[in-house]
Amino acid sequence: MTYLEDLFSLAGRTAVVTGGSSGIGRGIATALARAGAAVVLVARGQKALDDTAAQITAAGGTVAVVPGDLSSRAGVREVAEAAVEPFGEPDVVVSSAGINLRPPLGETDEATWDATMAVNLEAPFWLGQRFGPGMAERGYGRLIHVSSQQAHRAFVTSGVYGVSKGGLESLARSQAEAWSPRGVTANTLVPGFVLTPLNRRLQDDPDRVRALADRTLVGRNSVPDDFAGAAVFLASAASGYVTGQSIHVDGGFSVH
Numbered sequence: 001m002t003y004l005e006d007l008f009s010l011a012g013r014t015a016v017v018t019g020g021s022s023g024i025g026r027g028i029a030t031a032l033a034r035a036g037a038a039v040v041l042v043a044r045g046q047k048a049l050d051d052t053a054a055q056i057t058a059a060g061g062t063v064a065v066v067p068g069d070l071s072s073r074a075g076v077r078e079v080a081e082a083a084v085e086p087f088g089e090p091d092v093v094v095s096s097a098g099i100n101l102r103p104p105l106g107e108t109d110e111a112t113w114d115a116t117m118a119v120n121l122e123a124p125f126w127l128g129q130r131f132g133p134g135m136a137e138r139g140y141g142r143l144i145h146v147s148s149q150q151a152h153r154a155f156v157t158s159g160v161y162g163v164s165k166g167g168l169e170s171l172a173r174s175q176a177e178a179w180s181p182r183g184v185t186a187n188t189l190v191p192g193f194v195l196t197p198l199n200r201r202l203q204d205d206p207d208r209v210r211a212l213a214d215r216t217l218v219g220r221n222s223v224p225d226d227f228a229g230a231a232v233f234l235a236s237a238a239s240g241y242v243t244g245q246s247i248h249v250d251g252g253f254s255v256h
């Protein structure tokens with residue numbers, strides 16, 4: 001093994017990526033597969049899962065898909081059991097599946113609160129409960145969450161979405177406290193404004209898109225490939241002493 005392989009190779013590792021069929025999750029799943037992991041993609045839509053899997057296979061990666069809905073506890077349980085079928089218990093679990101329904105806080109109804117918390121916060125929690133203890137027993141594990149600027153500041157109608165993401169960063173710290181003594185790290189990637197289907201509505205306003213790019217220090221909005229390096233780092237042996245952290249991959253958005 002070369003020095004770089006020792007640090008960063010994911011050969012022999014298994015990863016589950018929720019939301020792996022689109023946007024940031026797709027970018028991360030592709031990166032983990034290209035770094036050597038066998039990757040399981042989880043999402044509801046079969047076509048996007050199959051398209052992403054085909055793209056990863058064409059790039060030489062090992063991939064399987066699990067169609068499933070993370071918006072209920074029963075759904076999370078079903079997904080978790082199906083996700084271990086193709087390649088066994090995961091070494092890495094990335095929670096990128098997320099929804100942003102965007103009603104102003106004052107107009108938030110029970111259904112919006114429940115749906116947002118279920119997908120954005122509860123699913124990562126229950127997946128951690130299912131997989132964290134086994135990772136700790138085996139002495140290696142990586143829990144990686146995808147949060148948001150809105151965990152740190154209110155803007156673009158953060159509402160309950162921001163609340164769910166604030167909770168998610170706290171979850172990573174609690175998971176780190178629980179399992180890091182036995183080789184399991186838990187960290188959060190914090191994106192800026194990423195051009196994905198999630199915020200297609202905001203992308204319709206070119207002035208708004210330009211203003212968001214101007215708020216970064218790099219001078220452009222983000223694309224899913226921007227997460228490749230940070231995701232491989234957090235999934236790999238190299239990050240063994242990094243845990244409970246919120247890592248901003250945002251072109252400087254949060255410090256400008």
Ligand SMILES: NC(=O)c1ccc[n+]([C@@H]2O[C@H](COP(=O)([O-])OP(=O)(O)OC[C@H]3O[C@@H](n4cnc5c(N)ncnc54)[C@H](OP(=O)(O)O)[C@@H]3O)[C@@H](O)[C@H]2O)c1
Pocket residue numbers: 018019020021022023024025042043044045046048068069070071095096097098099100119146147148149190191192193194195196197198199
């Ligand atoms: N784009 C941004 O600017 C931005 C900024 C900050 C944070 N984020 C966060 O980044 C993460 C990924 O977002 P993205 O921009 O990549 O969005 P995206 O392209 O819309 O991808 C969302 C993914 O989540 C899956 N998903 C949604 N609901 C699900 C459910 N109930 N069960 C299973 N899978 C579900 C979707 O597939 P199906 O619909 O087929 O299920 C899709 O694969 C989210 O957590 C989001 O909050 C995004």
